[in-house]
Structures are given as C-alpha cells and as structure tokens.
Amino acid sequence: MTAETTAEFDMREAVHEAARRARVASRVLAQLTTARKNEALHAAADALLAAADTVLEANGEDLVAAKAAGTEDSLLDRLRLTKDRVDGIAAGLRQVAALPDPVGVVERGSTLPNGLEIRQVRVPLGVVGMVYEARPNVTVDAFGLALKSGNAALLRGSSSAARSNAALVEVLRSALTEAGLPADAVQLLPSENRSSVTHLIQARGLVDVVIPRGGAGLINAVVRDAQVPTIETGTGNCHVYVHSGADLDMAEEILINAKTRRPSVCNAAETVLIDAAIAETALPRLGKALADKGVTLHGDLDGMTPATDKDWAEEYLTLDIAVKIVDDLDAAVDHINTWGTGHTEAIVTGELAAADEFTRRVDAAAVMVNASTAFTDGEQFGFGAEIGISTQKLHARGPMGLPELTSSKWVVRGSGQIRPA
Incomplete structure (x- = not known):
C-alpha cells in the first residue's frame, strides 16, 4: 500500500x-x-x-x-x-x-x-x-x-x-x-x-x-x-422587479438595501428589472442611487458595463448588478424563470393584482412583495438561525x-x- x-x-x-x-x-x-x-x-x-x-x-x-x-x-x-x-x-x-x-x-x-x-x-x-x-x-x-x-x-x-x-x-x-x-x-x-x-x-x-x-x-x-x-x-441570483405601478421612493430604498447591505450573501440582489413604462424616469434615478453606493451596473444601456448572458446568470456577491428594461410583468417573470436560481425574487408595486400574479408565477423558494430580498433568512423569518436556504423542492424549500x-x-x-x- x-x-x-x-x-x-x-x-x-x-x-x-x-x-x-x-x-x-x-x-x-x-x-x-x-x-x-x-x-x-x-x-x-x-x-x-x-x-x-x-x-x-x-x-x-x-x-x-x-x-x-x-x-x-x-x-x-x-x-x-x-x-x-x-x-x-x-x-x-x-x-x-x-x-x-x-x-x-x-x-x-x-x-x-x-x-x-x-x-x-x-x-x-x-x-x-x-x-x-x-x-x-x-x-x-x-x-x-x-x-x-x-x-x-x-x-x-x-x-x-x-x-x-x-x-x-x-x-x-x-x-x-x-x-x-x-x-x-x-x-x-x-x-x-x-x-x-x-x-x-x-x-x-x-x-x-x-x-x-x-x-x-x-x-x-x-x-x-x-x-x-x-x-x-442553492446559489442566489436574486432579482428585484420594479413594476410600472411602483413607488420609486420605495423601490430605491428596497433596491439599495437588497444590493448593498451585504453584497457577499446569497440573498443579495444581483439583477434589477425595470418596467419599460417607467424606465425613462426610474432608470436614471435608480442607476444613480446604485452608482452613488459604489455599485457597478452591467447592462445593454448607455454608460453601463456591457452585459452578456453570463451577467444574467451571475451571482456576483460583489458591488455589481445587472440591469435590464423589460416590456411588462410577463417579460419580467420570463426573465426570472429563465435566469433565476430559485432563491428569492422581489417585486415593487402598488398594484395588488400585479403582486398576486408575480407571486403565483415566479418559481422561487421565497417571493417578496414590496420588501428587500435580504429578508430571506432564518433569523428574520423567526427560526432563530438557519441550516441553509434550500432551493430544491423535496423535503424542504427556503430557509x-x-x-x-x-x-x-x-x-x-x-x-x-x-x-x-
């Protein structure tokens, strides 16, 4: 031997x-x-x-x-x-x-x-x-x-x-x-x-x-x-979708918290989706708010680091975020279900019907409505701590x-x- x-x-x-x-x-x-x-x-x-x-x-x-x-x-x-x-x-x-x-x-x-x-x-x-x-x-x-x-x-x-x-x-x-x-x-x-x-x-x-x-x-x-x-x-490629019915003050606070609170954890936001109906107003405001916090934006828009499919799939775990304008809620759900990892997804909206549809259609262990993705956490859910966040569907899912x-x-x-x- x-x-x-x-x-x-x-x-x-x-x-x-x-x-x-x-x-x-x-x-x-x-x-x-x-x-x-x-x-x-x-x-x-x-x-x-x-x-x-x-x-x-x-x-x-x-x-x-x-x-x-x-x-x-x-x-x-x-x-x-x-x-x-x-x-x-x-x-x-x-x-x-x-x-x-x-x-x-x-x-x-x-x-x-x-x-x-x-x-x-x-x-x-x-x-x-x-x-x-x-x-x-x-x-x-x-x-x-x-x-x-x-x-x-x-x-x-x-x-x-x-x-x-x-x-x-x-x-x-x-x-x-x-x-x-x-x-x-x-x-x-x-x-x-x-x-x-x-x-x-x-x-x-x-x-x-x-x-x-x-x-x-x-x-x-x-x-x-x-x-x-x-x-x-699982890993956390988490999205924040800013719906056409969103309060932008709320959206900004949620997005900044979800991305910058602790960018190295799995419940940090890695992509922001902005509804085309409000993009002209929302994009400059949210983009500046992120940039002011030291976040690098990746996307197909002027002034951003060019994005590839890797960016849509990426769990950065750093002060980076992918940015995409989507046509509507259907397009947002399709993007999330294509690129998401089934961890945590969030929508910011003032419309109950949009929130309900988003929660029904998004395939994830946790779905947030008008709240930061950072709340997907065992302690925050009242569990005291967590052994992990499951993204599979057998036996256990979520914190x-x-x-x-x-x-x-x-x-x-x-x-x-x-x-x-």
Whole structure:
C-alpha cells in the first residue's frame, strides 16, 4: 500500500469513525427533553461569550492566511468574526432555545373504523453532515439547530476557516460535556484535503443526510457525488422587479438595501428589472442611487458595463448588478424563470393584482412583495438561525429551521386488531 493510499484509507476511517460516534450521540439526543436541550444551548452561548477572545484570535490567524492567499474581499467578509458577530452567534443559540421543539409534534392522525389510532410524529433525522465554505458562524448555527432538533452534527468546514472552526467546536464540545451530554453531538472533520468531503457524502448507512452550503462549485460537487440523501442549498441570483405601478421612493430604498447591505450573501440582489413604462424616469434615478453606493451596473444601456448572458446568470456577491428594461410583468417573470436560481425574487408595486400574479408565477423558494430580498433568512423569518436556504423542492424549500431537520414516523396503536386475509 502506497503512502498516498494509506493516507486515503486513514482519512476514510477517521470520517467513518466520527460518523459512528455521531450515531451513538444522536440516539442520546433523540431522547432528550426540551428542557435539557435548551439548558445545553444556553450553556453553549455562555461558553462562547466567555471564550470570545480565544475564538477571535484563531479567526485573526485565518484572516491573515486568507489575505496572504489573495482571497477576495467578499470571501474575507464571510470569514471575518468580530466581537459583535460572536455576540450575535451566541444570541442565535438563545433564540433557538426559545423556539418550539419540533420533536414529538403530531403532524396528523386519525382513528380508523377498526379502532386503530394512527399518528404521524416528527422525529430527528439522526446524523446530519454539513459541508460549507468560510463563514464560521455556520459552525455554531448548525450545532444549535441540530441539537434542538435532536440530531448529531458532522461539520466539514473549509480549510480557510480551520482555526476558527476548531476553536468554536472545542468550546461547544466542552459546553456539552459540562451539561452532561455527549461531546460527539458535534464534531469537526479534517479540512486539509478534499477527500474528507468525499468520505462524508458517501458514508451511506452512517450519515442520514448531507447539506452543502457555499458556492455553486461546492454545491454541485456534493449533489453530483453524494451517495447519501442531500438537501441542496442553492446559489442566489436574486432579482428585484420594479413594476410600472411602483413607488420609486420605495423601490430605491428596497433596491439599495437588497444590493448593498451585504453584497457577499446569497440573498443579495444581483439583477434589477425595470418596467419599460417607467424606465425613462426610474432608470436614471435608480442607476444613480446604485452608482452613488459604489455599485457597478452591467447592462445593454448607455454608460453601463456591457452585459452578456453570463451577467444574467451571475451571482456576483460583489458591488455589481445587472440591469435590464423589460416590456411588462410577463417579460419580467420570463426573465426570472429563465435566469433565476430559485432563491428569492422581489417585486415593487402598488398594484395588488400585479403582486398576486408575480407571486403565483415566479418559481422561487421565497417571493417578496414590496420588501428587500435580504429578508430571506432564518433569523428574520423567526427560526432563530438557519441550516441553509434550500432551493430544491423535496423535503424542504427556503430557509431551513428546526422542522426541516426532522423527518417523521408513523405510530399505530391498536387493541389486538389483525388484518383480514
């Protein structure tokens, strides 16, 4: 066996052993009361605040290495932790603790004519694998949501955030131990090479579901190569359609917020569509407002960076936006359904009929009417945090909170009934 083969075998065994330990931990978590889970979440939040300096020191080392490697500013922003962000991450755990526990909820039920009582009850998924890029806050969000929903979390972050993630997971595991719960409820897999991802997503029978969260390349690779069920969290080519019935004051505020609040996140607007009926007035005003915020406009109009099909499909994640004048609502919907990624789409209009038609016809996980695309977020939706934003249509769609991390089992109670021949 060559050194390379030995290393690959060792990595496979390390990932699978972690999954086996996670399975043991998941069985403990599945039986916990809501009170025990909430106590652990508050303990983890306290521990994070107490260890903030250590976490920030580790994150600073990641940032220095990322800058030296020429990492783009948008990715550096995703990687960066601050005292305020650590406070927010801890607060997110407390918000999750305050949410209703989905485990044990009866979704539906009935009593058959023969007296059998049938109930569909929510249960944890089991072992949840997460593959994600940068964004160390995902480490804690995934832990919190997994714990509250009774699941064990196997986390495979990116090498760029290795020190940050290791520091965070060490804090979380210590908090679990102090709370009398298995530390293996959360584990961080090696990130020094890509084979750990392969072994995680192909650990059929050991891992119940894998959730990729990151850029299109990562998501596509996981979906393509996974041998365990996968929930696809998609990229966000989000549009804002300024309808002929729009209030331009409102449109300007929404567009600026959707594009510039945090351009590096998946719910940022990447294209603005302007109705031809108001383009003569709306285009100069909205274009200037964007430009004044440092946004580069891509389009087929004078003074803009020339646009190609790549621009209509692009998730810029930067201060860039594609601009297009469309004939009417039909043309706007056609453009969105052609180029959108099924994440979040918005219309600005004062006409109820137009808003209703837009929401019916646009194919997306979230549709905003007179509101910024930035609201597609688990915390903003009242979920406390999110494990990701699903753009697929099976099991879960949109921001994924606690219920989306559960499955169900059918419980049938009888009094000796047998099925006739």
